Amino acid sequence: DIQLTQSPSFLSASVGDRVTITCRASQRISYYLAWYQQKPGKAPNLLIYAASTLQSGVSSRFSGSGSGTEFTLTISSLQPEDFATYYCQYLNSHPLFGPGTKVDIK
Amino acid sequence: EVQLFESGGGLVQPGGSLRLSCAASGFTFDSYVMSWVRQAPGKGPEWVSSLSVGSSTAYYADSVRGRFGISRDNSKNSLYLQMNSLRAEDTALYYCATARNYGGRFYFDFWGQGALVIVSS
Numbered sequence: 005d006i007q008l009t010q011s012p013s014f015l016s017a018s019v020g021d022r023v024t025i026t027c028r029a030s031q032r033i034s035y036y037l038a039w040y041q042q043k044p045g046k047a048p049n050l051l052i053y054a055a056s057t058l059q060s061g062v063s064s065r066f067s068g069s070g071s072g073t074e075f076t077l078t079i080s081s082l083q084p085e086d087f088a089t090y091y092c093q094y095l096n097s098h099p100l101f102g103p104g105t106k107v108d109i110k
Numbered sequence: 111e112v113q114l115f116e117s118g119g120g121l122v123q124p125g126g127s128l129r130l131s132c133a134a135s136g137f138t139f140d141s142y143v144m145s146w147v148r149q150a151p152g153k154g155p156e157w158v159s160s161l162s163v164g165s166s167t168a169y170y171a172d173s174v175r176g177r178f179g180i181s182r183d184n185s186k187n188s189l190y191l192q193m194n195s196l197r198a199e200d201t202a203l204y205y206c207a208t209a210r211n212y213g214g215r216f217y218f219d220f221w222g223q224g225a226l227v228i229v230s231s
Contacts, residue, residue, distance in 0.1 A: 038217040040155075047205055047221035048155055054212065059219065091154055095215035097169055099157040 119225030132206030
């Protein structure tokens with residue numbers, strides 16, 4: 005079975021910082037990866053799918069890259085509303101979510 | 111505006127049953143694969159089940175296969191999850207979500223607010 009890991013698990017950053025989160029798959033998954041943002045008490049919100057395609061309505065400061073086993077989510081300039089937990093998800097008939105990365109205020 | 115509203119959650123004893131419903135509006139329901147995704151307290155999301163547009167194909171996570179049943183009524187724009195033989199580890203917030211079909215692979219673009227299921231004696 006494919007496993008997803010995310011690093012770091014926790015990240016402390018300041019407004020304006022460039023932030024990069026990594027998701028690694030235990031086997032090659034081509035570009036079948038999505039990213040979500042989740043704020044406390046809210047449902048996850050789709051940011052990116054197919055590794056690098058920005059979901060409609062999502063800010064262009066979010067970008068995704070990678071293929072195979074290593075993927076990254078980059079926030080070009082962290083804004084106050086970006087402090088949240090981020091999850092990667094393997095696109096599959098049996099989808100799988102990563103363990104998450106919490107981005108907190110430094 | 112896409113809206114998904116889950117109902118039917120509650121407190122149930124281990125071994126008991128519960129049926130969740132999801133009322134959808136704002137999109138063409140019978141054109142979308144629909145899914146249930148759950149999230150235990152303090153944990154990440156876990157996909158539970160998906161159902162094709164015409165109900166011909168259902169997918170289940172290993173953790174719920176044989177105990178949970180997904181169904182839909184396109185005439186009522188509604189999705190359901192029948193949960194039987196509930197266990198403590200099924201305690202979670204259950205989200206209804208629209209599943210985009212990307213070459214037979216799913217991701218989730220719209221989510222409801224969730225229905226809380228607590229399994230405890």
